Amino acid sequence: MARKKRIAVIPGDGIGIDVTVEAIKVLDAIREKHGLDIEVKDFDYGAERYLRDGTTMPEEQVEDFRSNYDALYIGALGDPRVPDMAHARDILLGLRFKLDLFVNYRPIKLTDQKLCPLKNKTEADIDFVVFRENTEGLYVGMGGIFKKGTPDEIAIQEDVNTRKGVERIIRYAFEFAKEKGRPKVTMSDKSNALRFGHDLWLRTFEEVGAEYPDIEKEHIYVDALTMQLIKRPEQFEVIVTCNMFGDIVTDLGAQLQGGLGLAASGNINPDGTSMFEPVHGSAPKYAGKNVANPLAAILTxxxxxxxxxxxxxxxxxxxxxxxxxxxxxxxxxxxxxLGTKQVGDFICGMI
Known part of the structure; x- marks a missing residue:
């Protein structure tokens, strides 16, 4: 007998709450029709909780998620009443690092060519995935400012790349390609300019890639990648890259598929609890008005x-x-x- 799966849900802020309701409504329809043994529990972390008692993401809650849940589903976070985004930073980045969610998974798939901004591109042309390293690089927060506010100010932001971190995300991309029948893995860096950190990426890609002789290997500089994604996106299958480059390239990819309203993402630890979230923002001014697009939430x-x-x-x-x-x-x-709720109803009806 299969073990019951447990999902923790943090609805988020603004329209995050509205679209999460629709996603869980779809989950309920699937559970009912297919008899899936999935337990869902809501948690109220977000702007309202933070403004009420200062709570963002307690350590004991992270441990509860790690020990007792298979996955987290998180709605968009962000509220103008918290201008420094302290709650969102602690929740999202806190979970990402403490749960070691080193894989950021972004599928880029066009569902209807009318949504693509490129001319003469069809659904068959835009169907690839991007794996972004999620716990290292320029986003680890290492660095500092010297003589702030003076003409001699110096700001340093450090780019951290470890052999372990680089190897595991590259290996994950190759394993995904192998499992899903994707014939090529493309690694994108800037090793011609970033001669230390990205030399590590290039050497590791070549070494790991040698273990997968049946998968085509391609190396491309990130500036060339952005051009090729616009010129000929159909050439890509699986792309793997560093944290910042992945952050940029995946938003470009999202526009190819129709915008952030269709962009889903996963933050994955293959050996632990993983976190899933739509990419779009919380758009507080539209909250509760039944106008937000729930499809990214449903795809997530x-x-x-x-x-x-x-x-x-x-x-x-x-x-x-x-x-x-x-x-x-x-x-x-x-x-x-249609309104938010009506789109959710349509999806439930189709399922």
């Missing part, structure tokens, strides 16, 4: 289900979202006239 749910081993159900989610887009059963940003 699909990624979570796939991670838990329910690939068939993820396929149903993807097909339902594609049908919603093709038939204009969407919110206004995608050309439809």
């Amino acid at each position: 749910l699909g990624l979570l289900l796939d991670y838990l081993g329910y690939s068939e159900q993820n396929g149903l989610v993807e097909k339902a979202v594609a049908e919603a887009i093709k038939t204009n059963n969407t919110t206004k940003d995608l050309g439809g006239n």
Whole structure:
């Protein structure tokens, strides 16, 4: 008998709450139809909780997530009443580093060519994934400022790359390609200019890649990658890159598939609890107005289900979202006239 899966849900702030409701509604429909043994528990971490009692993400809660949950589902975080985003930083970055979520997984898949800003590109042309190293690089917060506010001010931001960190994300990309039948892995860096940190990336890519003789290996500088993603995105299958470059390239990819309203992401620890979140912001001014697009949230749910081993159900989610887009059963940003709740109802009906 399969073990019950447990999901912790943090709805977030603003429209994050609205779209998370729809994602969980879809999950409920899937659980009912397919008899999935999944337990869902809500947690109220977010701006309201922070403003009420100063709580962001307690250490004991992180340990509870690590020990007792298979995955976290998190809605968009951000509230103008917390201008320094302290709560969002502690929740998102805190979980990312403390749960060692070293894989940032971003599928880039066009569901309808009318959404693509590129001319003459079809659904078959834009279907690749990006793996971004999620715990190192320029985002670790190492560095400092000397003589701040003076004409002699110096600011240093350190780029941290370890053999362990680089090797495990590159190996994850190759294993994914092998498992999913993707014929090529592309590694993008700037080793011609960043001669220490990215030399490590290039050497590690060559060494790990040699263990996968049946998969084509490609190295490309990140500036050339951005040009090629616009010129000929169909050449890419799996892209792996560092933290900052991945942050930039994945947003470019999101626009190729129709914008952040369709961008889902996973933050993965293959041996532990992983976290899934839509990429878009919290847009507080639209909260509670039944206008937010829930499709990224619903696609993110699909990624979570796939991670838990329910690939068939993820396929149903993807097909339902594609049908919603093709038939204009969407919110206004995608050309439809439905509200947030009505889009969720349509997806549930398709499932």
